[in-house]
Amino acid sequence: MISLDTRNHEPIYIQIEKQIIKLIRLGVYEGNTALPSVRAMACELGVNPNTVARTYKSLEAQGIIYTIVGKGVFVSENNENQLKAMAVKQLKKALLEAKNSGIEGQEAINIVNTLWEEKSND
Amino acid sequence: MISLDTRNHEPIYIQIEKQIIKLIRLGVYEGNTALPSVRAMACELGVNPNTVARTYKSLEAQGIIYTIVGKGVFVSENNENQLKAMAVKQLKKALLEAKNSGIEGQEAINIVNTLWEEKSND
Amino acid sequence: MISLDTRNHEPIYIQIEKQIIKLIRLGVYEGNTALPSVRAMACELGVNPNTVARTYKSLEAQGIIYTIVGKGVFVSENNENQLKAMAVKQLKKALLEAKNSGIEGQEAINIVNTLWEEKSND
Amino acid sequence: MISLDTRNHEPIYIQIEKQIIKLIRLGVYEGNTALPSVRAMACELGVNPNTVARTYKSLEAQGIIYTIVGKGVFVSENNENQLKAMAVKQLKKALLEAKNSGIEGQEAINIVNTLWEEKSND
DNA sequence: GTGGTCTAGACCACA
DNA sequence: GTGGTCTAGACCACA
Numbered sequence: 001m002i003s004l005d006t007r008n009h010e011p012i013y014i015q016i017e018k019q020i021i022k023l024i025r026l027g028v029y030e031g032n033t034a035l036p037s038v039r040a041m042a043c044e045l046g047v048n049p050n051t052v053a054r055t056y057k058s059l060e061a062q063g064i065i066y067t068i069v070g071k072g073v074f075v076s077e078n079n080e081n082q083l084k085a086m087a088v089k090q091l092k093k094a095l096l097e098a099k100n101s102g103i104e105g106q107e108a109i110n111i112v113n114t115l116w117e118e119k120s121n122d
Numbered sequence: 123m124i125s126l127d128t129r130n131h132e133p134i135y136i137q138i139e140k141q142i143i144k145l146i147r148l149g150v151y152e153g154n155t156a157l158p159s160v161r162a163m164a165c166e167l168g169v170n171p172n173t174v175a176r177t178y179k180s181l182e183a184q185g186i187i188y189t190i191v192g193k194g195v196f197v198s199e200n201n202e203n204q205l206k207a208m209a210v211k212q213l214k215k216a217l218l219e220a221k222n223s224g225i226e227g228q229e230a231i232n233i234v235n236t237l238w239e240e241k242s243n244d
Numbered sequence: 245m246i247s248l249d250t251r252n253h254e255p256i257y258i259q260i261e262k263q264i265i266k267l268i269r270l271g272v273y274e275g276n277t278a279l280p281s282v283r284a285m286a287c288e289l290g291v292n293p294n295t296v297a298r299t300y301k302s303l304e305a306q307g308i309i310y311t312i313v314g315k316g317v318f319v320s321e322n323n324e325n326q327l328k329a330m331a332v333k334q335l336k337k338a339l340l341e342a343k344n345s346g347i348e349g350q351e352a353i354n355i356v357n358t359l360w361e362e363k364s365n366d
Numbered sequence: 367m368i369s370l371d372t373r374n375h376e377p378i379y380i381q382i383e384k385q386i387i388k389l390i391r392l393g394v395y396e397g398n399t400a401l402p403s404v405r406a407m408a409c410e411l412g413v414n415p416n417t418v419a420r421t422y423k424s425l426e427a428q429g430i431i432y433t434i435v436g437k438g439v440f441v442s443e444n445n446e447n448q449l450k451a452m453a454v455k456q457l458k459k460a461l462l463e464a465k466n467s468g469i470e471g472q473e474a475i476n477i478v479n480t481l482w483e484e485k486s487n488d
Numbered sequence: 489g490t491g492g493t494c495t496a497g498a499c500c501a502c503a
Numbered sequence: 504g505t506g507g508t509c510t511a512g513a514c515c516a517c518a
Contacts, residue, residue, distance in 0.1 A: 009501090011508060025224060037490060048510045053491075061427075066251045069491050070517035087223035091230065094216030095237050101209035102147055105238030108213065109231050115217050116227030129432045133502060170503050255517060269468055292518050331467035335474065338460030339481050345453035346391060349482030352457065353475050359461050360471030375516090377493060403505060414495045419506075435506050436502035 001028065002045060012047055013054040020059065021083065024075055031077035035065060038073070062086075123150065124167060134169055135176040142181060143205060146197055153199035157187060160195075184208075245272065246289060256291055257298040264303060265327060268319055275321035279309060282317075306330075367394065368411060378413055379420040386425060387449065390441055397443035401431060404439070428452075 002019045004012055023029050035041070038056060042049040056073050059065045063082060067073045098108060124141045126134055145151050157163070160178060164171040178195055181187045185204065189195050220230060246263045248256055267273050279285070282300060286293040300317055303309045307326065311317050342352060368385045370378055389395050401407070404422060408415040422439050425431045429448060433439045464474060 013508080022222070038492095039490080048512090049491095050511090051509065054508090056491085067253075067491065068250050068518085069253070069255070070489080071250075072490060084224065087220055087225055088229075088233070090223075091216065091220040091225060092233055092237070094213065094220075095233060098209055098213040098216075099237055100144065101212075102206070103209050103213060105234050107210075108234045108238070111210070111214055111217060112227050112230045112234065115214065115221055116230070128434050128437075131433075131435070133435070135502075173503055176502080257517075266466065295518055298517080328468070331464055331469050332473075332477070334467075335460065335464040335469060336477055336481070338457065338464075339477060342453055342457040342460075343481055344388070345456075346450065347453055347457060349478055351454075352478045352482070355454070355458055355461060356471055356474045356478065359458070359465055360474070379493080404507095405505080414497090415506095416496090417494060420493090422506085433506065434503085436504080438505060 004045060004047070013051050013058070016041075016045065016047075016052065016055040017058055020055065021064065024064065024079070025083055029075045031075050031079075033075055035073045035075065126167060126169070135173050135180070138163075138167065138169075138174065138177040139180055142177065143186065146186065146201070147205055151197045153197050153201075156194045156196050248289060248291070257295050257302070260285075260289065260291075260296065260299040261302055264299065265308065268308065268323070269327055273319045275319050275323070278316045278318050370411060370413070379417050379424070382407075382411065382413075382418065382421040383424055386421065387430065390430065390445070391449055395441045397441050397445075399441055401439045401441065 001023060002016060004015055006012070008015065020029070020035070029035060035056070036044065038049050038052045042052045045052070056065065056067065060067055060073075063076060064079055065073055065075055095108065099105075123145060124138060126137055128134070130137065142151070142157070151157060157178070158166065160171050160174045164174045167174070178187065178189070182189060182195075185198055186201050187195055187197055217230065221227075245267060246260060248259055250256070252259065264273070264279070273279060279300070280288065282293050282296045286296045289296070300309065300311070304311060304317075307320055308323055309317055309319055339352065343349075367389060368382060370381055372378070374381065386395070386401070395401060401422070402410065404415050404418045408418045411418070422431065422433065426433055426439075429442060430445050431439055431441055461474065465471075
């Protein structure tokens with residue numbers, strides 16, 4: 001369910017992180033259920049366990065997952081609000097850049113309308 | 123006119139690039155006029171000439187500036203459309219991510235309205 | 245009477261250990277009376293018996309409990325002084341660190357006063 | 367200036383972290399001056415560069431230092447307040463544990479008085 | 489078995 | 504030269 005693009009300059013551990021967040025958002029990984037172990041995930045993705053461990057550490061630092069040493073890594077409960085807040089924050093940053101690039105509010109709204117009319121795609 | 127934030131993890135050459143683009147957009151650097159030489163710009167900003175050279179290379183690769191060997195670096199003419207298209211493309215990408223993160227169109231529009239009401243800030 | 249916080253990174257066996265010490269201090273477990281067996285305690289807490297065994301081993305190494313093979317695990321007599329001494333030692337260590345971090349004696353006393361005014365909380 | 371105790375169960379990267387914080391507090395490393403590079407520090411301490419990198423990442427996450435990729439790692443300015451707040455927080459936690467261990471406020475104050483009378487030692 | 493730490497060392501972007 | 508990422512793999516505490 002997770003695909004890596006090694007040509008992409010985005011670090012692998014970030015690519016994994018983003019896709020896990022998406023999977024949590026979609027409900028594939030539910031609250032308090034275990035994620036694949038570091039080793040299992042690493043094996044599945046064909047990357048080094050250290051790389052997955054880095055992803056998990058980052059997600060834990062954000063409160064999205066929690067680890068129990070010796071038991072595994074688990075999805076935090078009720079992180080909907082948190083994920084939403086992260087998305088809003090990113091959107092604001094992007095919109096501010098767009099504004100600074102000379103895009104008018106009406107243009108931005110037009111783009112929003114066009115994109116949200118289409119069917120959702122992941 | 124260009125300010126660098128060394129604490130920001132955005133590479134220096136990208137920070138310079140973005141601000142040159144903004145200055146071109148604002149008309150500070152006009153079509154077919156010369157930009158400061160690599161050395162002059164580097165000296166003014168207190169950075170390594172290699173860094174400015176990297177910025178200019180990137181801008182040239184995008185067609186925003188052009189080099190005349192032995193004479194200097196010049197702003198391309200009529201790159202308004204191009205700069206606009208770049209900004210729109212970036213915005214679309216960001217909005218698509220927001221949509222995939224579960225943000226509703228109306229929410230996005232509300233954020234747009236809030237941000238564009240405020241006074242322009244750089 | 246013992247509650248575990250799996251999200252806390254403090255190892256489970258240490259959490260159990262601290263709470264047993266507190267229960268002994270509070271007189272819930274009295275001298276020469278038996279603690280629940282490893283299996284009973286593990287079952288009650290929903291943890292692996294190995295984990296409880298580790299706790300008991302640690303408590304025995306500190307002389308707080310003793311084992312009679314085939315009969316069970318018992319609370320040592322007269323360990324008040326010992327528990328007190330342990331607590332004082334830990335406190336001294338923490339205060340020394342605080343002092344080395346530049347905290348003034350008066351500040352420390354103020355914090356003490358604030359904390360001891362409040363109602364005891366576990 | 368930094369000494370490691372490999373027998374100590376405290377991870378090396380944490381030991382380094384604590385000692386760098388102390389050196390910053392003591393003014394050995396001043397604001398906006400560079401720390402030894404990852405490689406230099408690793409060489410000096412006889413540890414792997416990755417270990418030092420982990421320390422620096424952690425310090426950066428706490429805002430105590432900042433890195434400029436390609437240039438080095440620098441001490442943040444004005445982190446006195448921050449370092450102080452960290453120390454106070456740690457002290458509060460330790461005092462709360464002491465209180466829960468049955469230590470009386472007056473005893474804690476006595477220990478404070480005893481320790482702060484002595485000459486400061488690092 | 490599970491995550492955490494650490495080594496040894498490679499390659500990369502950046503300044 | 505500087506930090507960032509990644510691999511390969513070892514050893515450890517913990518459950």
